[in-house]
Amino acid sequence: MPTYKLSYFDVRAYAEPARILFHLAGVPFDDHRFPHGDGTWEKLKDKTPFGQVPVLYVDGFEIPQSAAIIRYLANKFGYAGKTPEEQAWADAIVDQFKDFMSLFREFKLAQKAGKSDVEIAKVASEVAIPARDSYFEIITNLLEKSKSGFLVGDGLTFADIVVVESLTNLEKVHFFDASEHPKLAALREKIYAIPAIKSWVDIRPDTIY
Amino acid sequence: MPTYKLSYFDVRAYAEPARILFHLAGVPFDDHRFPHGDGTWEKLKDKTPFGQVPVLYVDGFEIPQSAAIIRYLANKFGYAGKTPEEQAWADAIVDQFKDFMSLFREFKLAQKAGKSDVEIAKVASEVAIPARDSYFEIITNLLEKSKSGFLVGDGLTFADIVVVESLTNLEKVHFFDASEHPKLAALREKIYAIPAIKSWVDIRPDTIY
DSSP, X not given: OOOEEEEEESSSTTTHHHHHHHHHHTOOOEEEEEOTTSSHHHHHXXXXXXXXXXXXXXXXXXXXXXXXXXXXXXHHHTOSOSSHHHHHHHHXXXXXXXXXXXXXXXXXXXXXXXXXXXXXXXXXXXXXXXXXXXXXXXXXXXHHHOSSSSSSTTSOOHHHHHHHHHHHHHHHTTSOOGGGOHHHHHHHHHHHTSHHHHHHHTTSOOOOO | OOOEEEEEESXXXXXXXXXXXXXXXXXXXXXXXXXXXXXXXXXXXXXXXTSOSOEEEETTEEEESHHHHHHHHHHHHTOSOSSHHHHHHHHHHHHHHHHHHHHHHHHHHHHHTTOOHHHHHHHIIIIXXXXXXXXXXXXXXXXXXXXXXXXXXXXXXXXXXXXHHHHHHHHHTTSOOGGGOHHHHHHHHHHHTSHHHHHHXXXXXXXXX
């Protein structure tokens, strides 16, 4: 078995779906985490392929970009969809999440930039909330059509994991209320009830994002 | 062979890499294009999976999201990379392009919103140009390390097509000057010289993006 190392900040965010896939598959990996501001990232940055983390090292071979990492692991471990069409749908859902995040990012940047409450509220109501509503509607529609309760086909794919983690992250910043979205909440319960996922989620570091 | 239909606006943009893959593979497809503003899109929107185009129909089965479509076709036609690791790299490059576009989008939105020249110039200098420079640097570094002249491994992948089309689109809006980026220009020449691509690029509709 190859030696895996996943390098990222000490948060869930863009690395967590990959971590969940390792735990799900029961494959050991070096969960290399570093805090913001201790200098590790500044030293590592120039050595990464794109100046970004997460980076997955597979016997030293580097793979950048979170979605590429997750898809790679999902293919290895059997969670990428059972047919080319299922795989395309899992991909499309993850891309939809990425599109949402590129809009939601504007809200996070406004917060980070220390903008006024009025300005932050404006970005929230004009950009972040409509983007979230559209994303939730797409996922909810898929779940309404699903016979299995999973987003794609009749089994777990990396798309379920990415979406569920996005809900948990949005909940932490008060952009997801499980009681208002029963279909989304049910998906999260279903995924977090899978024993190999549950045992990790129960003990993972409790970070804000 | 399945019946393929690709629905999109009458522009290159997010559908063009898929069109190129069809031409490259010599696989016939219905290149369904519609102009902005003639009512076709307004009628089609609610019937698409995510309220967006492009959508690829494979014997009627729908696949949304441009990167998912391209990856699906690249897998079918043999341009997705020769190993799981090559595929992950092609994926990562396309994701990097998407990340760039999510920043570059702010510039396009400022233009669309009819903001003042000063405001547009501010978004260009603070967001769009740094994002472009970072994207170009990443791609140029990959090409400097490449022995084949392709971005991944020793052959053409969908990542080359996505990157090359991004250069052509950026050139049209004066954000890419081939004379300043010889490595990027050489990649584009190499890809556009492939006979099955050349014969399409030579005759394709000349749209602004």
